[in-house]
Amino acid sequence: MNLSSRLEETSKIHNTKPAYYFMGESSTYGELNGAVNKFASGLQDMGIQKGDHIALVLGNSPHFIIALYGAMRLGATIIPVNPIYTPDEIGYIVRNGDVKAIITLDILVPLMEKMHTALPEVEHYIICETGDERVKGVNPRTLSIYSKLKSFTQLVANGDVLFNGPELEEDDIAVILYTSGTTGKPKGAMLTHKNLYSNARDVGDYLKMNEEDRVVTTLPMFHVFCLTVVLNAPLISGATLLIVPKFSPKEIFDLANKYQPTVFAGVPTMYNFLYQFPDGNPNDLASLRLCISGGASLPVALLKNFEKKFNVIVSEGYGLSEASPVTCFNPLDRPRKPGSIGTNIMNVKNKIVDELGEEVPIGGVGELVVRGPNVMKGYYKMPEDSKASLKDGWLYTGDLARKDEDGYFYIVDRKKDMILVGGYNVYPREVEEVLYNHPSVIEVAVIGVPDPELGEVVKCFVVSNEKNLTEEGLMNYCKERLAKYKWPKVIEFLEELPKNTTGKILRRALKDQVLQS
Structure with a gap:
């Protein structure tokens, strides 16, 4: 099983159920799966094959979901890229990642025009139309990359809704996530179909996600936290995504009033903004059954104040790109411990080891190491870095942590100087x-x-x-x-x-x- 085939199964079970809402519009699971098939077909017609690398330089939108699942259905490898990166940062990832096609927004076409001479291996630029006023004055025929431009909308419109892609092996690379390295150059964590599917499945089961859930998707989709926890896990559970292009407290409260979400996930900064928002009525978030925090340690005082004000549980977890990303979550069926990153999720084991790789006693501080089906295959084109991080089946996170007598883990210090x-x-x-x-x-x-x-x-x-x-x-x-x-x-x-x-x-x-x- 993989994410692509699971979406196809879900679309048969929940064919007419909304898969997502976005800026007042919606799509059913049947429509989403059809768009994924058509986009995969369009990619194949362009010459994209299984194993080719495609960069997604996109923000939160249906374009991202269709492109992600369409590329996976074809067997291509997706490389998500932060769209606010500078040309140098994007250029390094595209070159190092051997990218053959870039999927991006029409407002970023001028940026691609400036960069393309340094990216000769990129054969196609697939442009997502946004209707933004800033692009109306741009005549694409005057651009030197005009011959490489393709329309996202037309690819979907002209594709085959009955597309049947190649067989996918669970060890095939589905996504490469670039994470900053201590040398200053980003490293590409290679995540397989098995890595991504297993973590989405286990996170969904752990958080009891189901078809009744409506999940606020405001974390950036190019980030692994969002990718697994509030995109893939809900979709394979038959839930509905409430896609927010950009986080703002007002937008979240307005969305909550309209759609009554049941799950919210964010980083501590978001919780602070929601807590401090002067027009934030506690009743506005009454539909939430669960809030999820990650990306950084949530101050205990903020956690308690937020829970008291909005009468909702906030569950902290831990993850890293190399683990797809989740390894720990505070459990929902027994006491949560503020300040803790929780306990092992299903099928994943965490332990604390000393410099010799031996497990330390309860309460002792050491390096957090992880093992499970979610652990990456390695770093792209970096065998030495891969060998340093993956030892005897364990991923060495570089984070110092401790474990208490109840099996709850606590991060003691940050990863090196991050x-x-x-x-x-x-x-x-x-x-x-x-x-x-x-x-x-x-x-x-x-x-x-x-x-x-x-x-x-x-x-x-x-x-x-x-x-x-x-x-x-x-x-x-x-x-x-x-x-x-x-x-x-x-x-x-x-x-x-x-x-x-x-x-x-x-x-x-x-x-x-x-x-x-």
């Missing part, structure tokens, strides 16, 4: 590499500092040889080269950076300095 900005992972080296390219920067160190809204933000310490270099100038330099959530919030100039005896810059000393100030 910064979590509103639930998004930012690695210091990635920002440092950009700043080191500035001609006036001699040395730089990047850390995360606490922020009341986003959890953490990026702070940079810079040593420069140019007295006239300003914080604003460096900020603008970063904004041209990094996605918005990676932008530094503060840049501080120093005469020198703290180092150890070997000359290594000591980020920990800078963090301690910030905490003491």
Whole structure:
């Protein structure tokens, strides 16, 4: 079984039931499955074959779902990409991922036009029409990529609704998720059909998702948290997705009044915004049976305040891209422990080990390792990194954790020096590499500092040889080269950076300095 075949089965059982609502429009499961077949057929007619790689540079929309499941039905491999990434960031993923076709929005066509000379392997740009006013003045015939442009709408319209794709093996790569690496270059976690289906199935079972559920889908679909927990798991359970293009507290409360959702999933920042929203009436969320939090640790005070105000359970969990992603959730059938990431989900085992790989005693701190059908095949074209992360059937997460006597896990410290900005992972080296390219920067160190809204933000310490270099100038330099959530919030100039005896810059000393100030 895989996600594509399961959707086909679900469409037969719930043929006329709404699969999703989006901006006032809806689609039944029968209509969705038909669109998936037609899109897969259109891809095949273009020359896309089983095993080819396709990038999705899209936000939350039916386009994403149809493209994802259509590509999987054909046996192609999907690479989701954040649409707010800069050309450099998108370009690296497309080149490293050997992408043959890009599916993107019409408003991003000018960006693709600028990038395409550096992406000679991309044969097709499939454009999703949004009706945005900003594209009305663009004449596609004047673009140098005109011959490579294809219409998403026309592909679906002209496709074969009875398309029968190739046989899919459970070990075939379905999705490659690029996650920032400690070297500053993103790594592509290869997730198989078995990985994705098993995790969606087990998460759905664990959270008791069913055809009566209406799930708010406001987390970004290109992110693995959304992909599994509030897209794939609901769809294979026969639930209805309530697709929100972009999170806003007002939008969520308006949606709740109209559709009475039963499940909401978000990162801690979203819960804080909903809790603080002045027009948020507790009765507006009365239909919710469950809220899910992930992406970062949810402050216990916020968790308790939110539950008290809205009279709903918030279940925290844990996951990472390399595990498709979920490994733990706070259980629904026994006491939940605030501050904990919960217990093992079905078919997945977590344990805490020391530096020798031996399990530590209850309460001891060590590295969290994971085993199960959800664990990735490896990193794309990175055998050494794969070998370092996958040992004897266990995925080494790099996160320090502990387990209590009841089997509940707790994250003790973050993965190395990773910064979590509103639930998004930012690695210091990635920002440092950009700043080191500035001609006036001699040395730089990047850390995360606490922020009341986003959890953490990026702070940079810079040593420069140019007295006239300003914080604003460096900020603008970063904004041209990094996605918005990676932008530094503060840049501080120093005469020198703290180092150890070997000359290594000591980020920990800078963090301690910030905490003491």
